Amino acid sequence: MPQSSGSSVSPDLSQIVKAYDIRGVVPDQWGEPLAEVFGAAFATVTGADAIVVGHDMRPSSPGLSRAFARGAASRGADVTEIGLCSTDELYFASGHLDRPGAMFTASHNPARYNGIKMCRAGAAPIGQDTGLAEIRDLAERWSATGLPAATDEPGTLTSRDVLGEYAGFLRSLVDLSRIRPLKVVVDAGNGMGGHTVPTVLDGLPVDLVPMYFELDGTFPHHEANPLDPKNLVDLQAEVRATGADLGLAFDGDADRCFAVDEHGDPVNPSAVTALVAARELAKNPGGTIIHNLITSRSVPEVVAEHGGIAVRTRVGHSFIKQQMAESGAVFGGEHSAHYYFRDFWNADTGMLAALHLLAALGGQDGPLSALVDSYDRYPASGEINSTVTDQAGRTAAVRAAFTEDEHVTFDELDGLTVTADDWWFNLRPSNTEPLLRLNVEAGDSETVDRIRDRVLAIVRA
Incomplete structure (x- = not known):
């Protein structure tokens, strides 16, 4: 158990506690003592008497995961350790066992990083507004003072393989x-x-x-x-x-x-979103499909063509999952290749999206390129990042530049979206870095290039 540092000054954990998860360099920014504190804070904030914990293949993951489990058990929570798993396997365990979960991973970050993705029972997301801020506050306090004495009845640690x-x-x-x-x-x-x-x-x-x-x-x-x-x-x-x-x-x-596809050409994640949406709507006529605001226009078009209701949301899994729960949506997709399913506790699982792709391709005779062609309708720029210190100022300058354009509309659901009849772009700030992210889509490639260059000239001025 971490001992008191002898200082009443709480450490600042804001550098590793992000909007949706915990992530930082091991051991420079955090390690097993802090993981134990996070485990105790997680059990306290969720109030759970049982939790599930899993981890990825990073060298630091088993030790961090076990320390977290010890911390949670010290607050009276019984911990089921599922060991090596994918993040969506952890979500499955959280939903299937109906208990909060913690996954030790830094996703695609370099090897020196590690982190924790946390959820409540039923794989419900935990973010800054849904418990993560409270977990950080407790962890900061206990890191300074030492963990409280263990409860009279500490929880147990048991192992379970849920892969099958x-x-x-x-x-x-x-x-x-x-x-x-x-x-x-x-x-x-x-x-x-x-x-x-x-x-x-x-x-x-x-x-x-x-x-x-x-x-x-x-x-x-x-x-x-x-x-x-x-x-x-x-x-x-x-x-x-x-x-x-x-x-x-x-x-x-x-x-x-x-x-x-069979040529080795990347399949647009928006096309996958549209394809899976069509399949889910075949099972759930009239259902709602969630898509974030940087997915292609083809997504709401396909949803409408298949009798569904398309709902546009901000970028980020916590927003998607919240909208999924509130609207009863059957499926949600993001252009970053996160795919969310009502049948999977509204959580994201790339593996389930892959199975849909295999089923769609294997259920007909044509190649994948032909299958996705009808779902991939518009040229797009892809996401272009610009390092900008004054994100708000540059965004305002872009808005001002397009204000005089006729037949243009603006919205600020997430950053700035500017829409015309045959093109649109979104410019939004990163939550964690001094970046502005630009996405452009249009009816033809020449227009994509023209709008892209016009916006970037202002952003990078």
């Missing part, structure tokens, strides 16, 4: 019984996809070509961040070399999934 149950549950949600044989290359990036994919796909008519399935938190081949195009290069080459039907790339904690 997780895989079986996912497969119960998607009918894969009649798909044609598919050759699928999967790049796990030495992350948790190497742990979950073989079990989830076992027994399916899938010729699996594994890449970097060895669990290695030092990421020896490339960063486990498929958002960066350079980390897709190996997967693209292997798909072309093997004549595969598609390729899948998972991030470090395997909650996000990216796809490339």
Whole structure:
């Protein structure tokens, strides 16, 4: 148990307690003593008598996870340790066992980082406004004074392997019984996809070509961040070399999934969102679909064409999950390749989205490129980051520049969105870095380039 530092001055944990999770460099910014304090604070704030804890393959993860479990047990919570798992496997355990959960991972961040993603029972998100601020405040206090004495009846620590149950549950949600044989290359990036994919796909008519399935938190081949195009290069080459039907790339904690088609070309995550939305609406006629404001215009178009209701929201999983719960939405998608399902406790799971993609592709004879073509309708810039110290000032300058344009509308749901008949762009600040993020979409590539260059000239002036 952490001892009192002898100081009444509380440490400032704001550098590692982010908007949605805890993340920082180990051991420079945090380590096992602080993990134990976080565990005690988590159990106290959630008031849970039982919690579930899991971790990824980073070298520091097992020790941090066990320290957290000890801290939670000291406050009387019984802890189920599920060991190595993906983040969506932890969400499954939280939903299936109906108890709060904590996942030790830094997702796609470099090896020296680690963090904690936390949720309440039923995989309900914990963020700054839903408990994380209180957890930080308690952790700051107890880091200065030492943890209180353990309760009279400390909780227990037990182990449970839920991988098989997780895989079986996912497969119960998607009918894969009649798909044609598919050759699928999967790049796990030495992350948790190497742990979950073989079990989830076992027994399916899938010729699996594994890449970097060895669990290695030092990421020896490339960063486990498929958002960066350079980390897709190996997967693209292997798909072309093997004549595969598609390729899948998972991030470090395997909650996000990216796809490339039979040519090795990346599949727009907005197209995946639209495709899965159409499939979910076939099962749930008239259902609501959530999409964030930087997904393609094609998403609400496809939703309307399939009789659904599209609801636009801010970027970020806590907003999506909140809207999912409030609206009873059947599915939600983000352009960052986070996919949320009502059938999965409104939590995000890239693996379930991947199964939908396999079912859609394997249920017809055409290639993936032709399948997604009808869902990928507009040229787009992709997300472009600019380092800016005065985010508000540059955003105001962009708004002023477009104010004189005719037939343009503005909204500030998340940053600044400017919309015309045949184009739109969103400019929003990063929550954690001095960046402005720009996304542009239009009816043709020339217009994308024109609007992109006009906005960037102002942002970077």
